[in-house]
Amino acid sequence: MTAVMPSVTTGPVRGSRKAYVDGPDGLRVPVRRIALSTGEHHDVYDTSGPYTDDDAAIDVHAGLAPLRAPWIAAREPGTQLSYARAGVVTPEMRFVAIREGVDAELVRSEVARGRAVIPANRRHPESEPMIIGKRFLVKVNANIGNSAVTSAIEEEVEKMVWATRWGADTVMDLSTGKDIHATRERILRNSPVPIGTVPIYQALEKVNGDPARLSWEVYRDTVVEQCEQGVDYMTVHAGVLLRYVPLTAKRVTGIVSRGGSIMAAWCLAHHRESFLYTHFAELCDILRAYDVTFSLGDGLRPGSIADANDEAQLAELRTLGELTAIARSKDVQVMIEGPGHVPLHKVDENVRLEEEWCGEAPFYTLGPLATDIAPGYDHITSAIGAARIAQMGTAMLCYVTPKEHLGLPDRDDVKTGVITYKIAAHAADLAKEHPRAQARDDALSAARFEFRWLDQFHLSLDPDTALAFHDETLPAEPAKTAHFCSMCGPKFCSMRISQDVRDYAEAHGLTTVAAIEAGMAEKAEEFAESGGRLHLPLADA
């Protein structure tokens, strides 16, 4: 194959190379392999697709190779849920098991009980299988989407590549512009991760932006169009019922979900029940045919601390539970979307009620922001809520960028949003004691203690930034191997004292409380004889 000059970011992330772990039946599962100066390496979960391969030959017009095509061709139509219920372990499940470091049977059983989903449209064979569920690593979604102003298709592909380079596990294309179909086509053909959409946005474009002119027929045709293209999961705000709309009238911030407000406007305009609700069974039949996963939207999610966990939000959540049961009865996979803006003492209840009412379907939340008072920092206000809600069992977190509530995120904002959410997700993985989570922390901390600076940077979520920050204070290359850092300088370093303490204690057999107590008198005497000086090298510097 001739290498085509790529228009998107390619090549390995600093300090690492793409590697593939071989599995049964010829499965090759990608990892990012971080080489350490000790000669060892540390493999981490990798979502970046072939773009970070050493010899990446990317042609965005041709798209990625259809990894899953032979698996799909080899079996009867069905969904991951129907296979799992039938006791079948699909290649997707085996792939996921290797990625997560768990048994394939765990994957199958979690999918079968609906507590995990594998969003994988039959018509998106380019995707690398991944799983969303509380027993697995917490996942992060990044939103992209063109605007009316700028919409070069390759720019959108680059946004997807950029987000997955830093660890986004899924990407939602929220485009609303004119080239919406063609843009989505390019994203799908080039995406190694599942792609989600909100079909009502495109349906609204088809009726010139007037919610009242929407209809089941326009919506249905849009869903079929997107299923055909390969969209892996779709947000459907089928729980915004007519009778819930008045519950939002007294809110501080009303309805803040776009999809929710569109459906509320439609319901009020027609004084009829939502067509998404009344036609839900037909919608299930369409999604089932492609194995598209529902992401049941929380159109009435709170838009402020004041509105959290209110009657409107919880009424909709109960309805999403009813819809979950219908979808599952038709073998359609389901996730449930959650808030939004929630103070910390009301976060846990969201997970408890979602699990109880929605049959433990994977919860997929937007943050939530733990306070409203810091626009410009909402990646942080929301990461605080996100870490907690994920610790409690939320399976996927939709990222929030620093520009939330203020403007459109640029390239740097997307990266900041993804990294911030990887932090929240990983903090939850640690708290849930995922078998693979702590190994990376331990490897980085050991590198830090041993002054292996480059190893520390390379093991971090963002090696480029860690390196740049270090070099601002200590730009010289030798500093990266020096046994000190800029905080304390060469003369006085607690890490170094600590190592000296460790060496000293071990050399003198002072490795237990009993030993040190027994030795106190004797050693004090010895110390006095030696001239009263502990020869710590740092003190001589």
Place this chain on the structure above:
Amino acid sequence: MTAVMPSVTTGPVRGSRKAYVDGPDGLRVPVRRIALSTGEHHDVYDTSGPYTDDDAAIDVHAGLAPLRAPWIAAREPGTQLSYARAGVVTPEMRFVAIREGVDAELVRSEVARGRAVIPANRRHPESEPMIIGKRFLVKVNANIGNSAVTSAIEEEVEKMVWATRWGADTVMDLSTGKDIHATRERILRNSPVPIGTVPIYQALEKVNGDPARLSWEVYRDTVVEQCEQGVDYMTVHAGVLLRYVPLTAKRVTGIVSRGGSIMAAWCLAHHRESFLYTHFAELCDILRAYDVTFSLGDGLRPGSIADANDEAQLAELRTLGELTAIARSKDVQVMIEGPGHVPLHKVDENVRLEEEWCGEAPFYTLGPLATDIAPGYDHITSAIGAARIAQMGTAMLCYVTPKEHLGLPDRDDVKTGVITYKIAAHAADLAKEHPRAQARDDALSAARFEFRWLDQFHLSLDPDTALAFHDETLPAEPAKTAHFCSMCGPKFCSMRISQDVRDYAEAHGLTTVAAIEAGMAEKAEEFAESGGRLHLPLADA
């Protein structure tokens, strides 16, 4: 008074003016008064001192006016704890009560039982009283300190002013350079907030950086020197006992506290018990004479996720509890320092054990970082842990900047660290349902919903950044009053649909579920007659 050209940042924060709330006995308590476009205003807690007054006349060589001097002169020597125990409500307690919006008797009783402290050295009369305790607003500390390289004294004063401008409640001066005494003097004379130090750093300078040459006498003289200058609270690592040192030998990151490693080195060098521990009662007598508050340091805090809540850390915490009892028996106020690096599922235990073992003394933690894998983003990794530990009852949070573990923070890093920690503290205040916490969220959210853009910016923790982010996408001035934002554009805005829904529902009496259900049939008919179009203005745009 002649206005002196200040060498530090002065003037009001964008969108606000300093105001003073009058209290009994001539007390004047500062607030930051945010003017809203509705004609109302919103007052917020303010730590910035006279620097943000409209007519700030600052002369860093003269220092601030000694606000507390007459109160101190009018009473017998004693500590806030001794007065509280005697049933006396001091002017400091009354001042604090107005600042927090609580009853002065609550302040007195919390101080009396040791669950809150008012760090206020008799010799730092320039400070505006503040309280640290779980029943009050969560506080934030910012660290400053000169280095061997740059140490212009006015620069250090500016760092203090800059940190308090953005909301730091206390400042620790961790200087280690040559002009350490003169630098501290200038900081104290110009600081409206309590100043903390770690005296062992200066003591170490006096023995040329060799821990083994430290002695009780050198340390004691240093403490007296700093008490005389007006330091309000001091970190003392008196819980690092000889027999605990070997407990750190098997750790991934040993001892990471500077003070802890110094004392560990001293103990091992001499094979004797720490002089801070053996002379603790004498130390109490010194601090009592000035009403300096102990911040009992956690010299054996974990430096990594792997080391959290281990034997070394918890052994020291038990000892800090013993020392707390001794200090309180001598009427000395006490805080307890906490970690550090702790995974989320081990955070709560830290608070529980601290409260149980240390008689509910205010807990003052450094983060904790919820993961080690994101150097360059440790303000975020630690804000996640900080919000949780504060929600559980931690009274003060020591900030962490983006440069933590990598280099020295610059001006932007200090601001980012402070704002990030104000977010964590406020998230906890909301979760604890502090009576004043949610009002600001509600005011900002209402402004957001009503498209009062400037009000939204001015009510935020960082109005400058919120405004700048907004202007990147929509720089035109009219956009700040426009009823839309850049995320959805003028044509399609969920906030606007939501307002239309609200207006429509209210106009048609559809404000309850019952009403809407009763009206469904009738209204649908009416709708059909009207031509089937809900006249939402946005659809016409």
